[in-house]
Amino acid sequence: MRKSTVIGLALIFVFSSVLVACGSKDASSNGKTLIWGRGADTKSLDPAQVTDGESLKVTKNIYDTLVDYKEENTEVEPGLAESWETSKDQKTWTFHLKKGVKFQDGSDFNAEAVVFNFERWMDKKNPYHKGGEFPYYGYMFGGYKGDKGHVINEVKAVDENTVQFTLKEPQGPFLANIAMPPFAIASPKAIKKDPEGLGKHPVGTGPFTFEKWKKNDTITLKKNKDYWKKGFPKLDKVIFKSMPDNSARFTALQSGEIDVMDGLNPDDAKTVKQNSKLKLSEQQGMNVAYLAFNMDKDTPVKDKKVRQALNYAVDKQSIIKSVYAGLATPAINPMPDSIWGFNKNVKDYSFDLEKAKKLLKEAGYEKGFKLELYAPSDPRPYMPDGRKVAEVIQSDWKKIGVDVKIVSYDWQTYLDRTGKGQHEAALFGWSGDNGDPDNFLYVLLDKDNTRTPDAGNISFYKSDSLHKDLIKAQRSTDKNERTKLYEDAQEIIKDDAPWVPLVHATPGIAYQSYVKNGNFTHPLNNDKLVKMDIQK
Numbered sequence: 001m002r003k004s005t006v007i008g009l010a011l012i013f014v015f016s017s018v019l020v021a022c023g024s025k026d027a028s029s030n031g032k033t034l035i036w037g038r039g040a041d042t043k044s045l046d047p048a049q050v051t052d053g054e055s056l057k058v059t060k061n062i063y064d065t066l067v068d069y070k071e072e073n074t075e076v077e078p079g080l081a082e083s084w085e086t087s088k089d090q091k092t093w094t095f096h097l098k099k100g101v102k103f104q105d106g107s108d109f110n111a112e113a114v115v116f117n118f119e120r121w122m123d124k125k126n127p128y129h130k131g132g133e134f135p136y137y138g139y140m141f142g143g144y145k146g147d148k149g150h151v152i153n154e155v156k157a158v159d160e161n162t163v164q165f166t167l168k169e170p171q172g173p174f175l176a177n178i179a180m181p182p183f184a185i186a187s188p189k190a191i192k193k194d195p196e197g198l199g200k201h202p203v204g205t206g207p208f209t210f211e212k213w214k215k216n217d218t219i220t221l222k223k224n225k226d227y228w229k230k231g232f233p234k235l236d237k238v239i240f241k242s243m244p245d246n247s248a249r250f251t252a253l254q255s256g257e258i259d260v261m262d263g264l265n266p267d268d269a270k271t272v273k274q275n276s277k278l279k280l281s282e283q284q285g286m287n288v289a290y291l292a293f294n295m296d297k298d299t300p301v302k303d304k305k306v307r308q309a310l311n312y313a314v315d316k317q318s319i320i321k322s323v324y325a326g327l328a329t330p331a332i333n334p335m336p337d338s339i340w341g342f343n344k345n346v347k348d349y350s351f352d353l354e355k356a357k358k359l360l361k362e363a364g365y366e367k368g369f370k371l372e373l374y375a376p377s378d379p380r381p382y383m384p385d386g387r388k389v390a391e392v393i394q395s396d397w398k399k400i401g402v403d404v405k406i407v408s409y410d411w412q413t414y415l416d417r418t419g420k421g422q423h424e425a426a427l428f429g430w431s432g433d434n435g436d437p438d439n440f441l442y443v444l445l446d447k448d449n450t451r452t453p454d455a456g457n458i459s460f461y462k463s464d465s466l467h468k469d470l471i472k473a474q475r476s477t478d479k480n481e482r483t484k485l486y487e488d489a490q491e492i493i494k495d496d497a498p499w500v501p502l503v504h505a506t507p508g509i510a511y512q513s514y515v516k517n518g519n520f521t522h523p524l525n526n527d528k529l530v531k532m533d534i535q536k
Contacts (some may be wrong), residue, residue, distance in 0.1 A: 031236030044199035063184030063204030074435025090170035111157035136182035266325030281520035309359035331501035341486035368401020374426035382429030461498035
């Protein structure tokens with residue numbers, strides 16, 4: 001190779017590197033690249049095997065689901081299925097699939113592909129049910145094939161473009177459930193080729209294809225030029241960049257190194273509003289941050305009076321002021337009042353240290369006790385600084401004689417340890433997946449979901465009366481009946497106090513003014529980038 005050619009190539013490389021460092025590129029310089037700064041890395045790129053938002057944030061853009069949520073709310077609209085109907089008894093659902101859709105490996109999307117995915121998730125004896133549990137499937141459909149509560153009896157291909165689900169019992173949230181990102185349809189060809197490799201090399205039908213993953217740094221996706229939604233996506237490349245420190249991420253946004261950031265420190269919201277080059281979007285707070293007591297551990301929190309006392313000893317307003325800069329509201333129930341079925345008659349535990357002391361005395365802990373509290377080290381949409389929240393609680397509980405030791409781990413370790421029940425108490429949270437009360441109350445607090453190693457109910461709280469209400473509500477298609485059952489369920493939870501419900505956050509997303517069509521205010525933290533564009 002000639003020397004001049006080498007120099008020329010070097011200059012091109014440097015120039016390209018500068019463009020990437022500045023965040024986006026316009027169409028004249030090899031397309032539009034968007035860099036999204038976030039607080040933690042992805043756990044897996046197989047959406048069926050994860051529950052964390054950082055994983056689903058990426059997989060939403062690689063895969064599609066049979067049905068989807070509308071851009072403005074949680075109502076269901078067509079996805080890979082263009083239409084559907086259900087029987088009068090609500091036990092049979094028939095979906096008519098879009099024709100001509102291809103997976104990113106060139107194989108055909110059809111009814112058999114849908115059946116293959118659901119059989120893989122539901123049947124532990126299926127040869128492709130490998131690499132661990134499929135937690136969301138178990139949460140949303142009452143376990144797995146053979147389990148007493150499993151609601152799906154059969155999924156079959158009627159013909160190439162028609163798939164039919166037969167349920168054992170009607171399920172009120174069924175349609176909303178299958179729209180969730182964990183139930184996206186993956187390529188059977190890719191799974192058969194490497195049954196355990198989907199988590200590292202995903203293949204779906206979505207707007208972007210997987211390019212590369214540099215652990216704890218970046219995940220790069222590129223435009224799916226054959227995407228079935230004509231004219232989309234608008235972006236040519238998306239890079240999800242892990243930047244655990246909120247302040248460092250905000251600095252990167254201000255300097256133009258990244259184009260979008262989530263996990264904005266609430267105190268930085270004013271700075272964004274004062275910068276003409278940046279924009280701020282405040283998401284609807286369909287989430288809950290909470291403190292879960294592990295009721296399986298042999299600690300004082302096994303006593304209901306102790307749990308109630310600790311609820312009385314948390315100053316939520318202080319947490320909102322010092323950690324959220326006012327961008328949150330106190331949580332009374334395990335779900336926000338933006339979701340139908342919220343019980344407005346349930347009263348919160350007031351901040352009352354004397355009541356707390358009285359209850360501890362009645363429980364035999366007048367002199368207090370020691371408790372280990374897990375706090376996430378990485379920022380979450382519902383909790384921008386878990387350590388600071390823990391420190392406020394530590395200070396409050398010290399006043400009633402409870403000595404708190406705060407323990408932190410990186411996010412993936414945190415998920416693993418809490419999912420296995422290794423904590424005594426833990427700060428955690430949840431962002432809604434489908435707008436249905438079942439997605440909060442059943443997933444997070446029903447006894448069905450105490451299975452390890454990936455328990456959704458990390459309190460390991462087991463209430464037969466709650467379970468009865470939640471299962472009855474699942475099997476009903478009458479919204480009024482379901483509402484009454486969920487209201488009753490919230491009263492049971494409030495009295496048993498397996499949690500301290502802390503706040504419903506209003507997460508801030510900051511982005512460059514040239515980023516268009518982000519749909520950042522969607523109640524489900526909708527990170528789908530199909531229509532997002534860069535317009536300079």
